[in-house]
Amino acid sequence: MLSNSIKFVFEDKIKEIKNPDPNETILNLIRLRLKKTGTKEGCAEGGCGACTVVVGELKKDKIIYNAINSCIAFTTSLEGKQLLIVEDLIKKDGSLHPVQSAMVNFHGSQCGFCTPGFIMSLFAMYKNKTSYDKKTIEESISGNLCRCTGYRPIIDAAKSLDKNKADQFKKNEKKTISLLKKIRPKNICINNESKKYFAPRTIDELKKIIKKNENAEFISGGTDMSLIVTKQKKDIKNMIYLNSIDELNYIKENDKYIEVGGTTPLIKFEFIIKKYYPDFNRILKRYGSVQIRNVATLAGNIATASPIGDSLPLLLSLDASITIEDFKKKTVIPLKEFFIGYRKTMLKKGQFIRSIRIPVFKKNIFKAYKISKRIDDDISSVCASFNLTIVNKKIKNIKIAYGGMAATPKRAFYCEKMLLNSNFSEDIIVKAQKSLEKDFQPIDDMRASKNYRIEIAKNLLTKCFAEIKNNKLIRLSY
Numbered sequence: 001m002l003s004n005s006i007k008f009v010f011e012d013k014i015k016e017i018k019n020p021d022p023n024e025t026i027l028n029l030i031r032l033r034l035k036k037t038g039t040k041e042g043c044a045e046g047g048c049g050a051c052t053v054v055v056g057e058l059k060k061d062k063i064i065y066n067a068i069n070s071c072i073a074f075t076t077s078l079e080g081k082q083l084l085i086v087e088d089l090i091k092k093d094g095s096l097h098p099v100q101s102a103m104v105n106f107h108g109s110q111c112g113f114c115t116p117g118f119i120m121s122l123f124a125m126y127k128n129k130t131s132y133d134k135k136t137i138e139e140s141i142s143g144n145l146c147r148c149t150g151y152r153p154i155i156d157a158a159k160s161l162d163k164n165k166a167d168q169f170k171k172n173e174k175k176t177i178s179l180l181k182k183i184r185p186k187n188i189c190i191n192n193e194s195k196k197y198f199a200p201r202t203i204d205e206l207k208k209i210i211k212k213n214e215n216a217e218f219i220s221g222g223t224d225m226s227l228i229v230t231k232q233k234k235d236i237k238n239m240i241y242l243n244s245i246d247e248l249n250y251i252k253e254n255d256k257y258i259e260v261g262g263t264t265p266l267i268k269f270e271f272i273i274k275k276y277y278p279d280f281n282r283i284l285k286r287y288g289s290v291q292i293r294n295v296a297t298l299a300g301n302i303a304t305a306s307p308i309g310d311s312l313p314l315l316l317s318l319d320a321s322i323t324i325e326d327f328k329k330k331t332v333i334p335l336k337e338f339f340i341g342y343r344k345t346m347l348k349k350g351q352f353i354r355s356i357r358i359p360v361f362k363k364n365i366f367k368a369y370k371i372s373k374r375i376d377d378d379i380s381s382v383c384a385s386f387n388l389t390i391v392n393k394k395i396k397n398i399k400i401a402y403g404g405m406a407a408t409p410k411r412a413f414y415c416e417k418m419l420l421n422s423n424f425s426e427d428i429i430v431k432a433q434k435s436l437e438k439d440f441q442p443i444d445d446m447r448a449s450k451n452y453r454i455e456i457a458k459n460l461l462t463k464c465f466a467e468i469k470n471n472k473l474i475r476l477s478y
Contacts, residue, residue, distance in 0.1 A: 004190050007183045008078040009056070010034075011088065012172065014179055017075065019190055022197035022239050023229045026070035026078065027051045030085055038086040038116045039070060042145075044230040046072045046223055046292055047377060049144030052117035054124050056082030058180045063173065066267075066294040067124035069143070072226040073295065074219075076190070076197055076241060080183045082176060084169075086116040089123060091168055098161055099123045106157035110148040118144045121290070122158050127165065132158055142376040143289020188244075199241040203248070206352075207327035209240060214350035216240045220263045221295035223288070224304045248354065258358045262299035269298060276360055279368040279385075280314050286370050287311065289377045299353040302338070305345045305408065308380045308447075312339075312409035314368050315358065316401035317385035323354040330354065339408035364389050364397070367464045371456050373447070380404050381448040384460040388419075390468070395419050395428075402457055404448070405440040414438040415461070429465045433458040 005018040017029075030039050030053070042050035046069040053070045055078070056063045063082065089097035096104065099122045109115040118141060125132065125140035137158040146154065169176075188199035198216070200206040210216070216238040219225050228234050242248060248263040251272050258276065260269055266284055270293065274281035287310045288296060301309045302322060312335075320335045324347065338346050347353075368385040372378040383403035389396045398419050400412040414435040422428040442453040467474055 003186045003188050006076055006079040006188065008080065009082040009176060009179045009183075012175065012179070014182060019192055020075050021192050022074065022076055022190055022195050023235050024075045025226070025230065026053065026068075026073045026075055026083070029075045030070060036085055036087050040113055040116060041071055042113070042117075044071050045227055046143075046288075047145075048114070049117040049121065049141075049289065049291065050114050052120040052144065052291055053086075054084040054120050054127075056084060056176070056180075058177060061177060063176060063180075065124050065127040067121050067140075067143075067291050068294055069223075069291045072223055072230060074222065074226065076188070076199065077222070077243065079188065079199065079244070080180065080185065082180060084120070084123075086119055089119065097123070097167060099126055099157075102157035102160050103154070106153045106160060108149060108154040108157045114144060114146045114149075118146070118154055122154075122161075124290075125158070126161055126167075127169070130163065132161055132163070134159075139285065140290060143291045185244075188241075194237060195235060196238045197241065198239070199244045201244050201246075203245060203325075203354075206240070206242070206245060210350045210352075211327040213238055213240070218242055218303070218352050220297045220300050221265065221292075222300075223292050223296045224300065224306075242352065255360065257360055260298055260356045260358070262353045262355060263297055266293040266296050266298065273358075277314075277318070277366045277368075279366055280311075283310055283314060283368050283370055283383070286372070286375060286378075292377070298356050302335070302356065303345065303347060303353055305339055305343050307342065307406060307408055308383065308404045309409060310370060310380055310383050310403065313383050313385040313401035313403040315356070316409055316411055317368075317387040317399045318358050318361070318366070319387075319399060320356055320358045322356050324351050325354045326351045332357075336411055339410075342407040361387065361389075365468055367467060369460050369463065371460070379447065382453055382456045382460070384457065384464075386461075386464045390424050393424050395422055395424055400461075402440065405442045405453055405457060410440070412436060412439040424465075424468070426465070429462060433461055436461070 005016050007014055007016045030036050040050040042048035051069055051071040052067050054065050054067050056065050099119055121141050121144050129136055137155050187201050190197040198209045217236055218240050220242045243263050248261045250261040252259040270281050270284040301311045315335050321332055324331045364387055366387050370380050371382045372380050385401050388398040398416050400415050403409045415432050418432045418435045436457050442450045444450050
């Protein structure tokens with residue numbers, strides 16, 4: 001079944017938009033078309049949280065509530081979902097939702113610009129979590145910035161929430177589930193003036209579209225791609241949305257590797273990777289806010305090929321590989337061969353990343369560090385990752401990778417060569433630090449100077465050595 005419209009649940013009804021503009025953001029839909037002005041625009045890049053809304057998705061007869069940044073999500077991505085905005089939290093009799101009441105009672109708002117976003121982030125926490133400890137609360141609002149109230153009264157408001165979930169959404173759940181089930185899955189094809197949008201339901205259907213539209217841009221979470229529209233003020237003329245394909249949203253585990261589907265959100269992946277590589281999970285917590293991790297993907301991070309993409313040095317040091325596919329064939333490529341220049345990869349027109357395979361090193365030591373100007377939701381100045389095996393105090397296997405040190409995320413081959421088969425000692429670490437100057441010639445930019453970057457790279461190598469030697473984490477924020 002092919003359709004040129006999208007359907008979603010809003011205000012307890014199925015809303016249909018025929019032939020929507022593929023480049024329209026959910027934020028613009030809410031403010032300009034639905035005429036609801038509670039949701040605010042702050043940064044237009046998913047960094048401040050003022051635009052936060054909650055999207056409900058039906059999973060096995062249960063509604064999962066995800067906070068997202070509406071400023072960088074397109075209206076078309078609402079297909080088959082429920083849209084909840086801050087105005088929806090007020091009951092029909094005018095009484096406030098428990099989250100709103102808590103914010104009032106604990107003086108969690110001053111100018112109020114950021115308040116709707118905080119409320120929606122806390123609402124998602126309220127619906128999804130069974131406990132509201134400090135760690136849970138801080139993570140839930142890590143993507144929301146406040147310039148005047150400060151965070152203590154907002155955290156106090158969150159702590160005060162009753163864990164009884166019997167709000168109006170719980171009471172109305174059966175009706176909402178019924179409405180969501182009425183929206184039948186379908187392939188979507190939209191032609192809006194000069195812009196095309198496709199949302200296939202299967203990989204076979206995707207290949208048919210690719211064959212006729214090789215120049216189309218692939219989009220999944222869109223946390224990077226959407227900035228073409230919101231920051232560069234350009235149109236994406238031809239777009240293929242991958243997130244409707246269930247076959248690409250999966251994680252497989254066995255003794256040798258973890259395989260992650262191309263559209264698997266980071267929020268799902270981070271729970272799995274924590275069992276194998278806790279530092280990978282820690283970096284993902286700092287990669288972006290909950291709003292970002294609810295939609296962003298490893299495949300998207302790889303395909304955009306940013307030299308400061310946080311997952312990329314980690315995947316490089318773990319010797320990950322990716323499966324690339326087009327309408328003809330599949331190709332498996334080691335990730336270390338994938339990046340060929342600044343924002344350039346081996347991906348050709350019409351190719352998409354089907355999956356990422358991460359080896360499981362049961363006896364290895366894995367360390368990863370991110371240096372940025374703030375802890376949460378910030379771009380790296382330098383990101384470093386170390387994967388090594390030590391046998392009888394000798395380094396038998398080692399892979400080191402850095403982000404922010406070159407035009408691409410890159411392995412430190414000179415440094416690796418210096419350390420391989422050496423005694424694990426302070427002397428060899430000092431020599432290896434010097435070898436990093438052969439591996440990298442970083443640049444000055446707004447985030448860090450070249451001298452700072454090379455010094456930090458050396459220091460992170462020393463930090464890795466110190467943590468392994470003392471069998472202890474040396475961290476400020478964990």
